[in-house]
Amino acid sequence: MTSTRRALSAIALLAALGGVAACGPEDPSADGLTGGAGSSAAPSATASKTSDSGEAGSSDPTDDVDGDGKGGDCGKAPVLPAGLMKLKVQLMRDSGGFEASEAKPHCTPNDWIYGADEGDPTKHYVLPKNVKAFLATGPGQTKQVDHEQLALHIDRCHAQEIGAPTDDYPKVEAPFGCYNNVYEVTLNAKGEVDTMKEIWSV
Numbered sequence: 409m410t411s412t413r414r415a416l417s418a419i420a421l422l423a424a425l426g427g428v429a430a431c432g433p434e435d436p437s438a439d440g441l442t443g444g445a446g447s448s449a450a451p452s453a454t455a456s457k458t459s460d461s462g463e464a465g466s467s468d469p470t471d472d473v474d475g476d477g478k479g480g481d482c483g484k485a486p487v488l489p490a491g492l493m494k495l496k497v498q499l500m501r502d503s504g505g506f507e508a509s510e511a512k513p514h515c516t517p518n519d520w521i522y523g524a525d526e527g528d529p530t531k532h533y534v535l536p537k538n539v540k541a542f543l544a545t546g547p548g549q550t551k552q553v554d555h556e557q558l559a560l561h562i563d564r565c566h567a568q569e570i571g572a573p574t575d576d577y578p579k580v581e582a583p584f585g586c587y588n589n590v591y592e593v594t595l596n597a598k599g600e601v602d603t604m605k606e607i608w609s610v
Contacts, residue, residue, distance in 0.1 A: 481515065482515035482519055482520050485513045485515075485520065486513055486520055491595075492592060493592070493593045493594070493595075494511040494591070494593070495509065495510065495511055495533070495590070496508060496509050496510075496511040496523060496524035496528075496589055497562050497566060497589040497591065498524070498566075498589075499530070500562045500563040500566055501532075503555065503559035504534065504535055505532055505533055505535050506533055506535060506562060507531070507532055507533075508531060508591075508593075509524035509528040509529060509531075510528070511524050518609075522590050522607060523588060523590060533595075533600075533601050534598075534599070534600040534601065535555065535558070535559065535601050536555075536600050536601065537555045538555070539558065539601050539602065539603070539604055540552070540602065540603045541553050541554070541555065541557070541558035541603075541604050541605075542604070542606065543557070543558070544584070544587055544605075544607065545583040545584060546583075547608055548608070550605060550606065551583065551584075561584060561606075562589065563577070564579070564580050564586075565580060565586035565587075565589050566589055568580070569586065569588070569589060587607060587609045588609060590606075590609070591606050591607060592604070592605045592607060593605075
């Protein structure tokens with residue numbers, strides 16, 4: 409009788425141990441797929457990405473509304489070199505100048521992007537005839553244009569952004585496009601725009 413009890417106890421123990429071993433990565437009820445204690449051992453379903461600043465971050469960061477790098481997963485907010493500004497053009501007064509707000513970095517699933525919020529303060533910038541201008545033609549690609557082409561492009565993209573009638577503002581044609589009217593800008597000794605390069609974005 410005692411040997412029968414021992415045999416039954418041994419079988420019960422083996423069954424219990426077999427149940428624990430079955431709870432591995434292939435078991436959908438395992439902690440690694442439900443965020444439990446074992447989740448750190450399971451590989452992430454999404455690969456991490458590296459920002460322009462070279463810091464690794466999540467591929468699905470939280471929006472960093474303040475642009476200060478605190479609240480997103482893009483890493484530390486990029487710092488522009490001295491003398492370089494990023495501006496969001498808000499209004500093209502005429503070919504001789506425009507109103508723009510400082511474009512701040514925001515953390516998004518596509519890494520850091522630059523933009524300005526509605527109501528941000530604007531400043532007038534003089535656009536001289538000898539400006540060195542470049543319009544985006546794709547990621548990392550630009551084409552140099554003259555003053556008139558730049559002024560028309562800014563005006564048409566701003567009109568498209570605010571939904572102005574297309575009869576009044578011709579559509580921007582390839583190889584160019586409208587990318588939220590954000591530009592890298594440097595100023596000359598007089599405070600006028602010296603260089604202006606459109607920033608491509610998705």
